[in-house]
Amino acid sequence: MSHPYLREPYPFLRQLLGGWFHQDFDIDGGTLEEIIAKFKSVTPESEILGAKSDIETLLKNSGDDLDREFIRLFQPDIDPAGWGMTTRQWLMHIHEIL
Numbered sequence: 001m002s003h004p005y006l007r008e009p010y011p012f013l014r015q016l017l018g019g020w021f022h023q024d025f026d027i028d029g030g031t032l033e034e035i036i037a038k039f040k041s042v043t044p045e046s047e048i049l050g051a052k053s054d055i056e057t058l059l060k061n062s063g064d065d066l067d068r069e070f071i072r073l074f075q076p077d078i079d080p081a082g083w084g085m086t087t088r089q090w091l092m093h094i095h096e097i098l
Contacts, residue, residue, distance in 0.1 A: 010058055012050030014074060016094075021078040032083065032090075036097045048098055055095045059088065066091075 008014065020039050029035040040048060062069040067087045070076070080090030 010054040010073060012047055013054035013058065015047070016051045017074050017076055017078075021076060032093055033097055036094060040098070052095055052098050055091050055098075059091060 016039060020035055029038060058069070058073075059066065070080075070087045070091075080087045083090055085093065
């Protein structure tokens with residue numbers, strides 16, 4: 001039986017963003033590295049690889065509309081600009097440390 005969230009685009013990235021980059025994200029760390037380290041410590045490898053794959057696909061499919069697509073798809077509680085990065089840089093950095 002598959003999870004309903006797997007039928008939507010980018011399910012693993014949605015899980016990462018919703019679960020770890022919410023309004024109280026700083027509880028899990030003050031840097032992307034700390035937050036992702038905590039995520040990785042409690043997440044199965046298959047879901048980590050799924051998040052990486054979702055990021056790759058989103059970056060490839062969004063082109064110049066990445067900022068708009070990111071907001072439309074995820075309605076995030078966090079703004080990559082708050083980390084001093086563009087949406088593309090922020091996602092690429094997360095991908096790198098995953």
